[in-house]
Amino acid sequence: MICVREIDPADLALFDEWYDAFRAGAVAGREAPLVEARSAMAYALRNPGTLKQRIAVGAFEDDRVLGGMLFEYRLTDNLDTVEVEIDVPPEHRRRGIGTALWQWAVTRAAQLGRTIVQTELAVPSDPWPGALFAERLGFVVEHVEEHLVVPLPYDDLLLDDLRSSVGRLEGYRLTSWAGVCPPEHQQAYADLHSAMDLDVPTGGMTREVVPWTVEKLQASEARVDRNYLALVTMAHTASGAPAGYTLIYLPRANTDHAQQDDTLVLRDHRGHNLGTHLKLANLVQLSKHRTTQRYLHTWTALTNSPMRRVNTRFGFRPVEQHRELELRLPTR
Secondary structure (H helix, E strand, O other): OEEEEEOOOOOHHHHHHHHHHHHHHHHOOOOOOOOOOHHHHHHHHHOOOOOEEEEEEEEEEOOEEEEEEEEEEEOOOOOOEEEEEEEOOHHHOOOOHHHHHHHHHHHHHHHHOOOEEEEEEEEOOOOOHHHHHHHHHOOEEEEEEEEEEEEOOOOHHHHHHHHHHHOOOOOEEEEEEEOOOOHHHHHHHHHHHHHHHHHOOOOOOOOOOOOOOHHHHHHHHHHHOOOEEEEEEEEEEOOOOEEEEEEEEEEOOOOOEEEEEEEEEOHHHOOOOHHHHHHHHHHHHHHHHOOOOOEEEEEEEOOOHHHHHHHHHOOOEEEEEEEEEEEEOOOO
């Protein structure tokens, strides 16, 4: 009989068993899977923040963990929404384990008064077990991105060609840093994050956008910095106004992967190859701080043609689709 219950992340042996099952289900059948490292997941679960609650849930048979779920919900915004990720190793699938975890999620969402469930799926090919399971539950795909990778270390000849073709950067200056944002740039960096949240494509996903403040930036970076080294390059106009930024995360405990996260050029500053200049400058930082990472990952909406062209020039190739799905629970 399958029993579902929360995992106490302070129980080290039980957490490890849960994480092993969760990760095995998440990586199965994928070419370059990116899963939150064990130590980063453990820290997040054992040290809750003020903005989001994260709960580890396990499906047990006797005392064995056969599948895992991460159940999350925001505490100060998006108060109608919960996020779930259900992962079951291939050898335990088609036994009702995913369904049991989902029923736990529906019950807890109702207890919280939340009516919207969101999830993300990595889909290397169709048909894909996770996509079929989500469809049976009633989830609707609201947004699709490409998950792309490029091998590391970067091809120096490719970067030299890009530098030659992009030309000189005129009318702007670039500032780079590793780690948390220097105090003198915090307000501009927070404003750029707000602009990124408004600009990034999200399809039909229900999302309340909350502006970034310096205080929110400081709190977020303090948590992130424990598990990731942030590499940031920001563009400024000649007068010092922010014009864009790009961000790479180096997981401190994941030796294979680096993550190209945000790249934003404000609308008034597009058309100057600023995005390419930003990425090239930040890759100089990557070359200095990279240790053993073998892949650089990025994600780009299928509707974002300009950024897809930039990624192609930088040698990225797609390995799977990244789908965002949503389901509205019935209300009584």
